[in-house]
Amino acid sequence: MKTESIALSLIQPNDGQIPGLPRNPRSWSVRELARLKKSIADTPEMLELRPPIVYEYEGHYIAIGGNMRLSVLKETEGITSVPCIVLSPDTPLRKLKEIAIKDNAKFGDWDYDALADEWSDFDLRDYGINDFTDPQDEPQGDGNASPVDDRKVIEIELAPDEFLFVSGKFRDMGETPEAAVLKVLGL
Amino acid sequence: MIHPVKIPLSRLRLNEGQLDWLPRNPRQWTREQLDRLAESIKETPQLLEARGLIVYPFGDTFVVIGGNMRLSALTLMGEAEAPCYILPADMDREKVREIVLKDNGDYGLWNQTMLSRDWADLPLERWGVEAIEVQDYAEKNKEINVGAFSENITLKLKYEEPQASLVSARLGEDKRSVLLKALGYED
Numbered sequence: 106m107k108t109e110s111i112a113l114s115l116i117q118p119n120d121g122q123i124p125g126l127p128r129n130p131r132s133w134s135v136r137e138l139a140r141l142k143k144s145i146a147d148t149p150e151m152l153e154l155r156p157p158i159v160y161e162y163e164g165h166y167i168a169i170g171g172n173m174r175l176s177v178l179k180e181t182e183g184i185t186s187v188p189c190i191v192l193s194p195d196t197p198l199r200k201l202k203e204i205a206i207k208d209n210a211k212f213g214d215w216d217y218d219a220l221a222d223e224w225s226d227f228d229l230r231d232y233g234i235n236d237f238t239d240p241q242d243e244p245q246g247d248g249n250a251s252p253v254d255d256r257k258v259i260e261i262e263l264a265p266d267e268f269l270f271v272s273g274k275f276r277d278m279g280e281t282p283e284a285a286v287l288k289v290l291g292l
Numbered sequence: 293m294i295h296p297v298k299i300p301l302s303r304l305r306l307n308e309g310q311l312d313w314l315p316r317n318p319r320q321w322t323r324e325q326l327d328r329l330a331e332s333i334k335e336t337p338q339l340l341e342a343r344g345l346i347v348y349p350f351g352d353t354f355v356v357i358g359g360n361m362r363l364s365a366l367t368l369m370g371e372a373e374a375p376c377y378i379l380p381a382d383m384d385r386e387k388v389r390e391i392v393l394k395d396n397g398d399y400g401l402w403n404q405t406m407l408s409r410d411w412a413d414l415p416l417e418r419w420g421v422e423a424i425e426v427q428d429y430a431e432k433n434k435e436i437n438v439g440a441f442s443e444n445i446t447l448k449l450k451y452e453e454p455q456a457s458l459v460s461a462r463l464g465e466d467k468r469s470v471l472l473k474a475l476g477y478e479d
Contacts, residue, residue, distance in 0.1 A: 131402060215318060258450050263447055283451060
């Protein structure tokens, strides 16, 4: 294992190229991608401290850890290379799988009291802390938990470019996807 | 490029608020979670090597900025030393605080479909892989989720009745084409 600077053009997302290693099982929203982009720009030191983890395969490097960051970097102007942890070529497949999962796993939890007491000057959502709730905001009293969600789900499968078009339209309209669809369907 | 160095555990300190400008580490864990982490480190030592602890000089010791739970696990395991990235003592203090949060932040989310399809042979729950339903998450963020890279993306719209039936009727059999046409998409 070694840390070295690698040209972005040589790094591929883990799309399942390595037999036996499934694709990176993570998703992200456009908004989160923008948040991460801002985070990387604000704290570039983090990239050096937590470099993407890659594995050399057929003349390229496959991203085992850091796929989302790499997709941000590839779209950031002026960045052509990035520090990476290059796994040893004899790393067993099973270990690659473990690293792909565990690099995103969380063994502990946020201490929400500590966050509220001592870290509230940060906009925590910008730091990838999405489920932060101020304990004081939680409903008090009658134990009336979240209402039952009896809404129906309509699923529409789109190709990536179609999706980008659709989400861009929704954004332009300034509506939630649900409201935007009602509007364009004339309902 | 920063490379991690090995530091004896006897010189590492949990961040308990010793630095007057840095609040204690805002994370918490149970003994059971700690045992699982210890087991995981034993199983995948490569990941510890790739993700050294992030530490800040404090007298002749170091305060752990990123990796407090891992320090606890390593102590429990009776390890002698840990790979560490040492932050410069003159680093901007605000930066150090950002690193505490960002090292635990999480920008994407697990793709449930892929996890259950391709990764189910791994003990995911034991590794702290929290299953959040993509659609709940998308709802929470008022955003559509995007699969990484090349795979098709499922747009999920949630409606109460009667809107659900009206939208379904209007979209008909070929929901994708009708939606794209309504939005003015040109292939």
